Amino acid sequence: MITSFASSAYQRISQLASQPRVHQAFQWLHLHEKQLRDWQLKLISIPAPPFQERTRAEWLRQQFEGLGLSNAHPDPEGNVLAELPGTDDTTCVLLSAHIDTVFPAGTPVEPLEDGDRILAPGACDNAAGVTALLGLAAALKHTQIKPACTILFAGNVGEEGEGNLRGMRHLFQRSPYKERIGSTIVLDGSGTETVVTHALGSRRFHVLLQGPGGHSWTDSASPNPILVLSRALATLSNLELPGNPRTTLNVGVIQGGTSVNSIPESASAQVDLRSTDPEQLIRLEVLLHRAVEDAVLSANLTAAARGRGPLAFRIQTMGHRPAATLPEDAPILQSIRAVDRHLGLRTEPRISSTDANIPLSLGREALCIGAGGTGGGTHTRQEWYDPTGRELALRRILLLLLDQCQSSAAMQPIAAD
Numbered sequence: 001m002i003t004s005f006a007s008s009a010y011q012r013i014s015q016l017a018s019q020p021r022v023h024q025a026f027q028w029l030h031l032h033e034k035q036l037r038d039w040q041l042k043l044i045s046i047p048a049p050p051f052q053e054r055t056r057a058e059w060l061r062q063q064f065e066g067l068g069l070s071n072a073h074p075d076p077e078g079n080v081l082a083e084l085p086g087t088d089d090t091t092c093v094l095l096s097a098h099i100d101t102v103f104p105a106g107t108p109v110e111p112l113e114d115g116d117r118i119l120a121p122g123a124c125d126n127a128a129g130v131t132a133l134l135g136l137a138a139a140l141k142h143t144q145i146k147p148a149c150t151i152l153f154a155g156n157v158g159e160e161g162e163g164n165l166r167g168m169r170h171l172f173q174r175s176p177y178k179e180r181i182g183s184t185i186v187l188d189g190s191g192t193e194t195v196v197t198h199a200l201g202s203r204r205f206h207v208l209l210q211g212p213g214g215h216s217w218t219d220s221a222s223p224n225p226i227l228v229l230s231r232a233l234a235t236l237s238n239l240e241l242p243g244n245p246r247t248t249l250n251v252g253v254i255q256g257g258t259s260v261n262s263i264p265e266s267a268s269a270q271v272d273l274r275s276t277d278p279e280q281l282i283r284l285e286v287l288l289h290r291a292v293e294d295a296v297l298s299a300n301l302t303a304a305a306r307g308r309g310p311l312a313f314r315i316q317t318m319g320h321r322p323a324a325t326l327p328e329d330a331p332i333l334q335s336i337r338a339v340d341r342h343l344g345l346r347t348e349p350r351i352s353s354t355d356a357n358i359p360l361s362l363g364r365e366a367l368c369i370g371a372g373g374t375g376g377g378t379h380t381r382q383e384w385y386d387p388t389g390r391e392l393a394l395r396r397i398l399l400l401l402l403d404q405c406q407s408s409a410a411m412q413p414i415a416a417d
């Protein structure tokens, strides 16, 4: 049983790592790379485009059930959840990995093997993370470790692109687990030493301008949506963006018009704003609205003076990921640093946009780490994953997970008689 609670994080980790059952779990992971690989190959071969994760989710639910986890079920958003009950079952630690991929339906997903390498869309992002979930569940069940609090395993939907973190939002906003989750460990992609502590925030907008359009000669007094949109975008391009906190602005798509001799009826652009600081995102959003409004207003004044119809505009939010930072003294950060010290790893902090954005933005303890091995070509059809060395990352996750269970259980108020 894992019940000890030493004063410092490093002592706690050393004690955990010296427990015979934890050794057995390490041993299980050491001996079962073939099993992990088989899971990963099967998982990769089940397509999971955004909003179409159901088949993969059902496969994962069956694996959770087969491993003997409790209450394996899909939630209303499509996340697959399962529990490993702990000594304290009022609290849980969430261990999650997103099951969706960026690849649209119809993308060939059958994996190829080249030596140790697995080549397939989604082989690394995030088949590596989901495989780690299964490996850890199997190792914990096999060794009959009873964690200090319940572990909630989640294969969540909607991490990529327009999924807009919907799986994680559901878990923290509407699910019955939302109050019970003490801390969150997100597994995403490969890597053994990185830890995402800065949640990169983003806001994405679709800007649309519409007007009467017309003939380039006879209606030349009509306002031109492409030119007016261009003016607004030029204003944005002249903004000074801070390097610290790092903040970026991108216009990724621009559309409009039908022919060279027509004044277009519409023009649109897609704008992506990113920052580690939520206030910068708000500031930029205001400036985006102002730039579009000013450009349209001024064009409409000119058009009205010439007796021409006005332009209308609409700015729609396409996606929103909140920015947040895990405080340097957060217990979960001390815990991963202690684990890394124990395992002889460097802890490499990173800034990224992951499922951990949601709990972090709510002031909850969360971080995102890799599921081991190496990978590349993420989000392309040339994506690959090599599991060499995966075992070390799984040990890292296991120690962090069990330690978080101890800390989460300890945070519970003790009921008075």
Ligand SMILES: [Zn+2]
Pocket (backbone or CB within 6 Å): 098, 125, 126, 159, 188, 189
């Ligand atoms: Zn991912």
